Amino acid sequence: xxxxxxxxxxxxxxxxxxxxxxxxxxxxxxxxxxxxxxxxxxxxxxxxxxxxxxxxxxxxxxxxxxxxxxxxxxxxxxxxxxxxxxxxxxxxxxxxxxxxxxxxxxxxxxxxxxxxxxxxxxxxxxxxxxxxxxxxxxxxxxxxxxxxxxxxxxxxxxxxxxxxxxxxxxxxxxxxxxxxxxxxxxxxxxxxxxxxxxxxxxxxxxxxxxxxxxxxxxxxxxxxxxxxxxxxxxxxxxxxxxxxxxxxxxxxxxxxxxxxxxxxxxxxxxxxxxxxxxxxxxxxxxxxxxxxxxxxxxxxxxxxxxxxxxxxxxxxxxxxxxxxxxxxxxxxxxxxxxxxxxxxxxxxxxxxxxxxxxxxx
Amino acid sequence: xxxxxxxxxxxxxxxxxxxxxxxxxxxxxxxxxxxxxxxxxxxxxxxxxxxxxxxxxxxxxxxxxxxxxxxxxxxxxxxxxxxxxxxxxxxxxxxxxxxxxxxxxxxxxxxxxxxxxxxxxxxxxxxxxxxxxxxxxxxxxxxxxxxxxxxxxxxxxxxxxxxxxxxxxxxxxxxxxxxxxxxxxxxxxxxxxxxxxxxxxxxxxxxxxxxxxxxxxxxxxxxxxxxxxxxxxxxxxxxxxxxxxxxxxxxxxxxxxxxxxxxxxxxxxxxxxxxxxxxxxxxxxxxxxxxxxxxxxxxxxxxxxxxxxxxxxxxxxxxxxxxxxxxxx
Numbered sequence: 001x002x003x004x005x006x007x008x009x010x011x012x013x014x015x016x017x018x019x020x021x022x023x024x025x026x027x028x029x030x031x032x033x034x035x036x037x038x039x040x041x042x043x044x045x046x047x048x049x050x051x052x053x054x055x056x057x058x059x060x061x062x063x064x065x066x067x068x069x070x071x072x073x074x075x076x077x078x079x080x081x082x083x084x085x086x087x088x089x090x091x092x093x094x095x096x097x098x099x100x101x102x103x104x105x106x107x108x109x110x111x112x113x114x115x116x117x118x119x120x121x122x123x124x125x126x127x128x129x130x131x132x133x134x135x136x137x138x139x140x141x142x143x144x145x146x147x148x149x150x151x152x153x154x155x156x157x158x159x160x161x162x163x164x165x166x167x168x169x170x171x172x173x174x175x176x177x178x179x180x181x182x183x184x185x186x187x188x189x190x191x192x193x194x195x196x197x198x199x200x201x202x203x204x205x206x207x208x209x210x211x212x213x214x215x216x217x218x219x220x221x222x223x224x225x226x227x228x229x230x231x232x233x234x235x236x237x238x239x240x241x242x243x244x245x246x247x248x249x250x251x252x253x254x255x256x257x258x259x260x261x262x263x264x265x266x267x268x269x270x271x272x273x274x275x276x277x278x279x280x281x282x283x284x285x286x287x288x289x290x291x292x293x294x295x296x297x298x299x300x301x302x303x304x305x306x307x308x309x310x311x312x313x314x315x316x317x318x319x320x321x322x323x324x325x326x327x328x329x330x331x332x333x334x335x336x337x338x339x340x341x342x343x344x345x346x347x348x349x350x351x352x353x354x355x356x357x358x359x360x361x
Numbered sequence: 362x363x364x365x366x367x368x369x370x371x372x373x374x375x376x377x378x379x380x381x382x383x384x385x386x387x388x389x390x391x392x393x394x395x396x397x398x399x400x401x402x403x404x405x406x407x408x409x410x411x412x413x414x415x416x417x418x419x420x421x422x423x424x425x426x427x428x429x430x431x432x433x434x435x436x437x438x439x440x441x442x443x444x445x446x447x448x449x450x451x452x453x454x455x456x457x458x459x460x461x462x463x464x465x466x467x468x469x470x471x472x473x474x475x476x477x478x479x480x481x482x483x484x485x486x487x488x489x490x491x492x493x494x495x496x497x498x499x500x501x502x503x504x505x506x507x508x509x510x511x512x513x514x515x516x517x518x519x520x521x522x523x524x525x526x527x528x529x530x531x532x533x534x535x536x537x538x539x540x541x542x543x544x545x546x547x548x549x550x551x552x553x554x555x556x557x558x559x560x561x562x563x564x565x566x567x568x569x570x571x572x573x574x575x576x577x578x579x580x581x582x583x584x585x586x587x588x589x590x591x592x593x594x595x596x597x598x599x600x601x602x603x604x605x606x607x608x609x610x611x612x613x614x615x616x617x618x619x620x621x622x623x624x625x626x627x628x629x630x631x632x633x634x635x636x637x638x639x640x641x642x643x644x645x646x647x648x649x650x651x652x653x654x655x656x657x658x659x660x661x662x663x664x665x666x667x668x669x670x671x672x673x674x675x676x677x678x679x680x681x682x683x684x685x686x687x688x689x690x
Contacts, residue, residue: 033663034663034665038662038664038665039664040663269633291644324640324643325645326646
């Protein structure tokens with residue numbers, strides 16, 4: 001644990017962090033007073049220098065902030081998801097006030113993600129059971145996708161600008177393809193039941209987890225809320241999902257009912273946020289209510305492929321235990337040698353560290 | 362082969378593939394001889410002489426067409442709708458009316474023109490004379506002397522929407538101005554178009570309907586869920602009709618809110634109760650939840666305040682030693 005940078009956000013508990021896609025020395029943190037239960041929010045824009053982490057700019061909001069996303073099309077802009085249902089677009093060149101306000105959600109907005117390919121849209125998910133597609137230049141949403149229950153996280157496919165995925169409280173990941181005609185299903189093309197056992201085959205798959213007893217089979221789990229998910233940046237169609245049942249599962253969207261591809265067990269409480277590495281195809285990082293940040297390998301790069309009808313076991317590469325409250329947000333830096341991670345927690349701290357230093361030898 | 366549509370194969374898809382096919386190379390076959398609905402579209406190997414002959418025929422027909430157009434030009438614009446049935450191969454009026462009715466319906470519903478099944482459509486701006494049938498005929502009559510541009514403009518009157526224009530232009534880019542042949546074409550395409558366009562039109566119509574309906578449903582759902590949340594308060598206020606001052610209602614709502622928060626806090630504390638690790642014992646969040654659950658701390662405006670003293674609850678300053686002690690090797 002040699003190099004670790006720390007920044008404090010006094011009075012504000014962080015809920016999300018993201019590195020700028022334009023600068024290797026800039027990141028933003030969405031934070032709220034009183035753990036986001038009551039009070040205000042503050043968006044921090046932080047800069048890294050030889051002297052450590054310093055504030056470049058802050059924006060205050062009237063309601064708690066739950067998520068943020070850097071603009072992919074303008075290096076000085078970012079959007080923040082607030083508790084009053086609005087999404088605010090801030091510009092680093094403009095003091096105090098947002099340059100745009102997008103207010104259509106009726107409840108808290110939990111997640112916002114910018115389109116990484118087309119770059120001209122972003123998507124938001126809310127407690128009101130909808131996901132909305134926005135253009136940064138229009139105050140009215142371009143599209144509304146119905147979920148029907150709390151939509152905790154939404155993101156775009158890293159390989160296709162028309163594909164949106166949503167994880168929700170009903171234990172499902174929904175995948176929408178905007179290229180399909182608006183028919184009765186509102187672009188919904190695939191539904192992954194996260195906790196269901198594999199639908200195909202009479203024989204339940206074995207679990208290759210080292211800790212599991214020999215011959216253990218995977219028979220699904222009690223449906224629970226799926227709090228977070230992310231697309232693998234290298235393997236097309238692989239999604240990792242985490243939620244209140246503490247496990248991280250990876251799925252192949254081409255076989256949505258086939259059950260998990262890999263199981264990553266280790267967190268002691270719900271998984272709040274996870275992110276696949278932009279540098280390696282099998283590495284992801286997760287932040288959890290057990291106050292830890294863990295780095296995982298999903299086992300896909302193992303030299304020996306798993307036996308037939310077996311769920312792969314992920315391995316925990318490392319554990320970052322410095323947060324003293326729930327770890328809420330985590331993100332990879334896109335630049336550098338690879339492996340820098342930022343995490344935020346309700347202990348009012350932002351921690352920046354090299355994931356390689358966590359890896360146990 | 363697959364067309365521009367993905368998804369499972371169905372009957373409509375075959376039709377779409379028919380429409381997508383470029384028939385421009387097959388037009389001359391239609392001109393030959395007495396073009397009838399039964400004639401095959403298939404191109405057959407023909408001698409050059411036959412081609413010359415057909416060209417001569419074409420020119421004669423050409424002149425004939427001009428005459429007819431001139432004759433029609435004299436007719437009042439209102440009579441133009443009957444121009445097609447007067448051609449050598451009259452098109453059944455039924456589908457024409459049906460088609461125009463369908464177009465009009467589209468306009469009434471404010472739907473945009475479906476373009477998906479017609480991959481080859483190059484969007485060409487609709488000519489201005491579309492709105493002036495009489496002028497349209499003037500332009501049309503002038504056209505054949507230069508070749509074969511925009512032969513189908515004559516049909517624009519049936520399709521008030523811009524859709525029809527680029528559609529037919531792309532279908533028959535080089536066809537001569539032969540009303541009979543055009544009628545034949547339209548007749549043969551009617552079936553295909555009815556399939557393709559109908560499906561698309563209906564899809565879009567349903568989509569529009571669904572979209573608005575969905576919005577209403579969402580609003581309704583949001584309202585009902587709000588009502589569920591607010592239901593106990595509403596009930597309470599009806600019971601207390603005698604004392605309905607705004608202040609008291611607000612106090613009651615706040616008390617309700619505090620009660621809900623305390624319950625939520627208690628459930629969080631209970632969920633974490635089994636954990637006796639050092640970190641969770643020291644967690645200020647869990648400590649705050651404990652105090653909220655015990656009604657020691659309540660919400661006041663944007664802050665948590667101590668219920669007894671009314672002081673704002675601040676986070677205790679952390680000591681650096683705590684953090685270092687917890688960090689792993």
